Amino acid sequence: MTTSQPLLQVNQLTKLYAPGKGCEDISFDLYPGEVLGIVGESGSGKSTLLTSLSARLAPNSGDVLYLNRENNWLNLYELSETDRRYLLRTEWGVVHQHARDGLRMGVSAGANIGERLMAVGERHYGKIRSKGLQWMEDVELDVSRIDDKPSTYSGGMQQRLQIARNLVTHPRVVFMDEPTGGLDVSVQARLLDLLRTLVTEMNLAVIIVTHDLAVARLLAQRLIVMRHGKIVETGLTDQVLDDPQHEYTQLLVSSVLTP
């Protein structure tokens, strides 16, 4: 799975709101097609790290380097905001825990999927429409509801729509913060199945934040365990979960800590 070159290189990234609150001295590489899970208890800094990694929150120090489609290394926070936003709607995607943060609730599902295409210059309605329909199918949404607003969708459907809206420009890296949080167990399971299929089919690299070690085990090949803003343990998912080295991970895995 790992090719010679990483896609993303994170070097000593720090974003602190207060001592121990945020993320501190984070370094790792992400390879094409790799799914990396970030786990840790509430308040350990997972979301802060993810937001910083995905060009939406400037860190106090450290770098995030990204190898783009043209094979150029970009230093995220040295880019102009225009370039960062462009990256976010072309080569990257962000799936939020709460669909209302990631969707435009006031316009139809089709418009939600088509927005990124239009933002990067697609000006043919028919093409936008057919891609919308195609993606509705791909994420197993009822295509007859393409003109309905997401507010009329269930929670699980909204997450599917969010995923379609991101994948329509064929991103290479997708950042997800608790994408299955708040969903019923059966709905969760179907969504995870879908995610797994899409990730493999599209050779996506994914960084996924989750409370849920079962989710992490199902999706992630590699895990980062965080506590008080720092990485306490990292490794292959099965290794970390089956043979945790750090005391904190051991507590986490034995469910003594309810994340």
Place this chain on the structure above:
Amino acid sequence: MNQNTATLEPIKDGYNFAYLDEQTKRMIRRALLKAVAIPGYQVPFGGREMPMPYGWGTGGVQLTAAVIGESDTLKVIDQGADDTTNAVSIRSFFKQLTGVKTTESTSAASIIQTRHRIPETPLQADQILVYQVPIPEPLRFIEPSEVETRKMHALKDYGVMHVKLYEDIAHFGYIATTYAYPVRVNDRFIMDPSPIPKFDNPKMHQMRALQLFGAGREKRIYAVPPYTNVSSLDFEDHPFEIQAWEESCAICGSKDSFLDEVIIDDQGTRNFLCSDTDYCQQQVAKQAEKEEQAAEGEQDDN
């Protein structure tokens, strides 16, 4: 704006020339210079209260007050007509407070203050068209935050404008937006042309006259300088189109002006009339002239 307005003497006792004090006028003119320098960019300004009837809005009136001078000739239209209550009262307001000439003729005016229309008669290089604007921000429908819309303009982050057009086509089969149809100015800023019919949009493109836009409540000024590109947003497979009518004007017979549908009697009989009253009268006058000439010609033949 034909002379140094800063030295103008009051016309009516107790009121400054054109109502606004000189300091306010200078402040508005500074904002206008910036607006002209960056076509389509919304410039904030410290707007003032104006003694106007509720609902007309004061942005356009403040701009007119800031640029009008003694030798100007003012025309005021509302929905294309010179004779509506609002148009009449604004015209008389400026007449009383500036003593300038007023006119209903588009070609005789140096300043045309308008709401909801661009005159049919093409404007000339020495004219100024002042628009009254209710909502200046074209991105507001999708983004309530002012901070965010400013950023979107700065970063040319305009994908959502086509989202709106997409929604129209998805729901109606065509672009149903007919008023305040968004435009791109000078290949850069997306601008709300105010609630003019999209019929008027092509007139903004490469217009010889200076176009000024004032939003009073939101305190924003923007401008399109003469000879500037103005294009209406659309899709390749749903190109921008203006309104067209099968009917022609019941008074002047015009087939190519913007028509209003009006009920003319108690039986509900409908008629189509030019919305631009000056244009309609010009057409009638032209025809009368032609008929006269034709009649003379016939007499000569005899």
